[in-house]
Amino acid sequence: MKMKNILIIAAVLTCLLTSCSKKEIPMKSTSTGPVSVTYTESTEDIVNPERGFYQYAEIHASDYYPLDQATLAAYRTVHPIPDAKYSVSSSLVFLEYVLDSFKNAPLSADFLARLNNDCATARAAGVKLIPRFVYVNTTQTGSCPAGSICPPYGDASKAIVLGHIAQLKPYFQLNEDVIACVQLGLIGIYGEGYYTDYFGDASENAQGKLLDGNWNDRNEVIKAMLGVIPADRMLQVRYPQIKERYVYGISANVISAATSEDEAFTGTDKARIGLHNDCFLSGPNDVGTYVDYGNSATPLQDATSALRNFESYDSKYTVVGGETCDNSYSPQNDCGPTGTAQTEFAMFHYSFLNAQYNLSVNNDWVTGGCMDDIKSKLGYRLVLKNGSFPAQAAAGSQLEVTINLQNQGYASPFNPRPVQLLLRNQSGGKVTVIPFNTDIRKWYTGDVVLTEKLSLPGDLAAGTYDLLLNLPDKFASLSSRPEYSIRMANGDTWEPTTGYNKLNASLIIK
Structure with missing residues (x-):
């Protein structure tokens, strides 16, 4: 037994001294646990729809x-x-x-x-x-x-x-x-x-x-x-x-x-x-x-x-x-x-x-x-506080997402509109839309927690995707117009050309 341990130690020392390649050294896999993101609140006076x-x-x-x-x-x-x-x-x-x-x-x-x-x-x-x-x-x-x-x-x-x-x-x-x-x-x-x-x-x-x-x-x-x-x-x-x-x-x-x-x-x-x-x-x-x-x-x-x-x-x-x-x-x-x-x-x-x-x-x-x-x-003021997102997932699987935010305004939005998680492929920019099961009209003043297991499409291509939050108008005539999408009151999240809110996290689909 002692001889076996000595041989292992000797092999490792030999690799270190002779610059063995990574292929020759066993490595632990990278963690696939959830990634936590914290957001910075903005003090900007934001022009948002219907408020x-x-x-x-x-x-x-x-x-x-x-x-x-x-x-x-x-x-x-x-x-x-x-x-x-x-x-x-x-x-x-x-x-x-x-x-x-x-x-x-x-x-x-x-x-x-x-x-x-x-x-x-x-x-x-x-x-x-x-x-x-x-x-x-x-x-x-x-x-x-x-x-x-x-x-x-x-x-x-x-x-x-x-x-x-x-x-x-x-x-x-x-x-x-x-x-x-x-x-x-x-x-x-x-x-x-x-x-x-x-x-x-x-x-x-x-x-x-x-x-x-x-x-x-x-x-x-x-x-x-x-x-x-x-x-x-x-x-x-x-x-x-x-x-x-x-x-x-x-x-x-x-x-x-x-x-x-x-x-x-x-x-x-x-x-x-x-x-x-x-x-x-x-x-x-x-x-x-x-x-x-x-x-x-x-x-x-x-x-x-x-x-x-x-x-x-x-x-x-x-x-x-x-x-x-x-x-x-x-x-x-x-x-x-x-x-x-x-x-x-x-x-x-x-x-x-x-x-x-x-x-x-x-x-x-x-x-x-x-x-x-x-x-x-006046009306709503929605502030992202923090979020938890998986680092990787398989197509067709369940994606467990948690987003904590606050409505610091006097009221909730009074008209219905979609709340969507977007997956945007970093290679080519294709966007996949996954709806949250929530009613934004019930995002009353105070803390709001979005915790859901979202179903990924079975044909989602392998690759790395940016995660974004989208709150567009419900009508097709306006849904792609940034002026009619809700902007979160945060720094470094808003995309003015798309109307998307960046979640500053990415997802690897294998």
Whole structure:
């Protein structure tokens, strides 16, 4: 035995002294265990689809000026806002169509064609739209109790409204890819459902509340709109009670149940109705946003606590956005710790806000030092933290992948889109797409973990592949456009020419 050990030692020493080749020395195989990657977070203000500060556009049917592609494309780059202390980059355009020529007539074929052309312009420019159709966006003074806003207000009858909704169906269906969500509009000045000639005037100018018939008429309009917009697009209404009275009936109380996680994103009417607050942070009840407007048997009364509670739960699963409107509610609408602006954004899961109004409110966030935080957190902000990936695998096998990330934004993405692992062959660049079984709309604020065993194609060629994460738009018309893909908030991961996020790992297929 001792002699055998001596012979082995002698053989090794001989090899060392005579420079034996590697073939003559037994070597251990390289480990094939998982490779861990850690990612660096970026502080960059990222322009991502369907979130952030939006730009405002207004088009009158009586004097139609179409959207301009160069203007829309420029919104995607950082640009100043006139009279503001801040600059933004925008992927969203709020588009208010004023149907002033059609208050007593059907929409014309020319007008409908122009709508489609505007969507084509938005598509070419790389932005998405938030359309709202209204009949009037001006007010008139008089001797009425409200003083500065007097009837007649200038909106249209229910019959006209329902006729127009039916005409708009092809527009919504054809252009779903560039429509982020739809705002109800149609009723009252600015389409906000308050000062209206036909759907119940709850102001001091008239009955001071809404009656059962008014609620029924409004619900009919909501039902019609939900029926013409695509099934996976949400409809925003102006007040939380509008949703309650639609979902639970015209006698529903203000403590009705909000959308639950089990109900979220199921395609039901309840799951598809969100909110646009056009007087965000303007006072305790945001100028009537959180008011119980009564019915035939009950009075108009304050319901701030109950309706804010409803919205705080409901908004986790539905789209919320809007604009500020009045700076008199200061310092409450300022940055923390004195103000509650950031807390309110988070509580109500805001995805977008008007970049151009109200500048007095918005400028205070620059002065107070929280504007950059708000800009980065509106909607979602997805940050890769770390990942674990196999170093090698065989074609047709299971690939176990773990990716840890965080959503640091106020909300999850509100529209569906694929989440894909890409394998790109380093020799030739062919890309293989493997879908994750996840719903990005449920990537709520906080930690998100993707852990899956993904099936590799049986015919996957041998070679070395780069691993990438892709979150493209769901529509073929946009899925290869980087402007419509989600960029992770990390350094050294984004590929601007492809819209892919590099995972900084590779896989050998044997």
